[in-house]
Every structure is written in structure tokens, then in C-alpha cells.
Amino acid sequence: MNVEFERSGGLMGLRLHVIIDTGTLPEHEALALHDMVETARFFDLPETLDTPAAYPDQFTYRLTIDTEGYTHTVSMTDTAAPPELQPLLRQLTRMARSARDT
């Protein structure tokens, strides 16, 4: 599974970006990511999840996941992201921080 994650905006305007190939991760980490993607029903989400108004200082996320021949991209503001997706966004934020490959 390939994951491309971008978080931008926020009060600080900091852009975080990371590309992860779960095949290169330790097994438990890869499994945890797969579980989070499944729990969030990521492939059932619409391509855009927006709050009705552009809230100043909110985060904006763009997440692309590519697995078993399927690719799906979801763009969203943080308050529009469903609760089931939040743990995945948090984990990817953490991984993007430690990678800093932007």
C-alpha cells in the first residue's frame, strides 16, 4: 500500500508532506496503518470533504492511497474529516513530521 499525505494551513501555515510505502515499514506499523485505512472506510469517502465556510486557520489535508490496483484521493478540511479518519490523519501527521522529506 502506498500512501501520500499532505497537511497544510493551520495557524502556523506549516506544510507537512510524506510518501509511505507500507512494504518498507516494520510489520506491526504497516498492519496498524492498514487497519486505520479499513476502519475509516477510506475508499468509500467522497473526493472532497469541505466545511461549508472556509474557516481561518484550519488544517487542509490531501490523502492519496494506492492499494491492490485501486487509487483514491480525498481532500478535506480538518473539521470536515469524519471521526473514524482522525486516528489515521494523526498517525500520518506524526510520520510526516519525523520524515520531513518535503
Place this chain on the structure above:
Amino acid sequence: MPSHIHPLYCIIPPHMLMEIAERGTPEQRDRARENLNVSNAFRAQRMKQALAAARAAMPSDGKQRVIYDAKTGTNLPGHLVRIEGDGPTHDLAVDEAYDGSGATYDLYHDIYGRNSIDDEGLGLISTVHYDLGYDNAFWDGSQMVYGDGDEDLPEPERLFNRFTAAIDIIGHELTHGVTEHEAQLVYANQSGALNESMSDVFGVLVKQRALNQTAAAADWIIGAGLFSPYVNGQGIRSMKAPGTAYDDPILGKDPQPDHMNDYKEVPYDNGGVHINSGIPNYAFYVTACEIGGFAWEKAGRIWYVTLRDKLHPQSTFQNAANLTYQAAGELYGSGSLEQQAVVTGWAAVGINAAAPSVEPGDGCAALLNPLLNAVNRLFRQSQPPAQ
């Protein structure tokens, strides 16, 4: 207004809902009925919240602060924890939100004669402890929301403290509310960067006033105290030296420019609204230092009048320069030292404030917008208080 985001029960007490259910427009009636049908289990808490919030929403001459605790959840506004006049709770975030929104109210009220965000005494609503590991704060169109930083991560991985820790951030968020009620600067590209800059300007003035600091003595750092000790940085932005606030292995380097030559066109952050705000931020800093003394008195007044009466949703940096020049002339006289300081401020970022103004789109906008703003203000003042 995002009433569809926050159902009526958040701000209106049941007796008012019943009135609306009888007398409102069909849409208002439906929503009021829907909200009257809330389950008994939540009614007591909602009654308590609704009463406090309704009190806060009433026009008044004084501060009406309401603080909620989201208890690491994401439901807004959360549980009511402190209202105007209550003593400290000893929860740091709650008390900082209370004190910071009070200091912001005071700057706008005491210095610029403004009665809260809408100039009609709107209650100042804050929610703290929003979500878990939420390293951010934002304005959602009707209230402020603050996370606790990286409290969910192991100590050495933490980059941020709670977001109420910096008083200028509280002023920053509330100013987004003021901008939404006045110039309504579109949150993208140059108008978005101006929107961000206005929030930094009045946020930093709240702090300088609280510390009784002159322009020369202040550090002009936005968000001092937000970073954990593991970050190499003074704060999230520097108005005095944009681009130098932090330089850290994890966060990278502060990307803010301080001159039009370095304006950054980027495909994220709504066109870099938090990046290019460095340019008008620096123009304000230079203007304030040129004038000297307390920055909120003259430089702040010029910027406030510009935000309230002159800017419009599509304004560019060039428009802001022209309009602050115009405001300074009206407030302090044509050719005054204050107006010269505005010219010097914008010149420092490569913009000629005294150049003839070119408005985007229809040239009539320059005449029409101040007129419309004035009519709106008169209209609002002539409205009787909400029943």
C-alpha cells in the same frame, strides 16, 4: 452566517425557540422545532449552556465571555465551564482563554470604541481542550477553538504546547471574527494574507498593551510560548523580521517573506495566506516604529479604521497600502508624520502607498464599498436589540 453548522440550540434558550417555532419563517420554524426535540438526557446541560450563551449573545455594553471545554472531543461548543464574572477555574487553558479574550475585548473597546467582534456586544465564545493532539487554533465563524498541542505524544516528540498559552493567538483568532464582520477579506491569496496579517497585527497589539510595551521595546513575535522546549524557535512568526521566527530540524525554517520581491505563489495554504502575511506584517511593524510610542495608539488606529471602513473582500496589498495612507491622512492630516510613516512602512516591502489607487474589477468599487460599509453600519445601529 453558519447557523447550519451550529444548530440553534447552541445559542438560543428554549423559550426563544418556542417563539421562533410559532412565529419564525418556515425554515426557522422547522429548525426550532427540531431543536426543541432534543432528548431529555441532554436537556439539562443544554439548558444551562443555552442560557449562558444567550446571555452572551445579547447586545450589551460589556464583555460577555463564555468558555467551554470539549474534553478532548470535537463536538462544539462542549461543556460550559466559565462565564463572565466567574472566578478562575485553575484549568490553565480555560483561564487563559477567559483572560485573553477579555484583553482582546478591552483593546477593541477601550482604544477603538468597538463593542466586541460585531460592534454590537456579541458574546466571546471559546472552546478549549479541543480534540486530542490538536496542535492548532481556529475561528469557526462563531467562536474560537483551541487545541492542547501534542499532549498525546511522548515527551521528546512534542512540538507544541496548548494554544491558549500565547495571548496574541487569542487576539489573532478573535480578529478573524472582526474581519468577517467588516472587510470580509476573502481567505485566499493576497486578500487572505491581508486577513491573516490583520489577525497578527491586532493579536500582537493585544499582547503589547497587556505588557504595556512600546513599539521599540516589543519583540513582535507571534505565538511566543507555543513551541515546546524541543523546538528551535521563538514563536510561529516574527513581524519584526519575517522569516526568522524558527529554524528547526523537524519544522523546517520560517518561510515568511518581508518584501514583494519574495512573494511566494504556492499551491497550498490557500495560496500561502500564512506565508505572504509576512509582507503586510512587516509594513505595519515599520510604520509603528516610525511613529514611535505605543503601537496600538496610532499605527493600530490607522489599520483598524482601514479594516473597518476601507478594505473590501478582494483587496490586494497595493489596495491596503493606498487605504492605510488614506486613513492616516484622514486621521492625522495629509502629509502628517503618521502618513509619512505609512509610506515608509509600505516602501520597506516594495509598495508605494502614495501611488494612485487601482481597485480590482469595477473602478466604482472604490467608491461603493466604503458607502456600503457605512450604510451597513447605520442599518445595524438602527436595529432594536434582539428580543
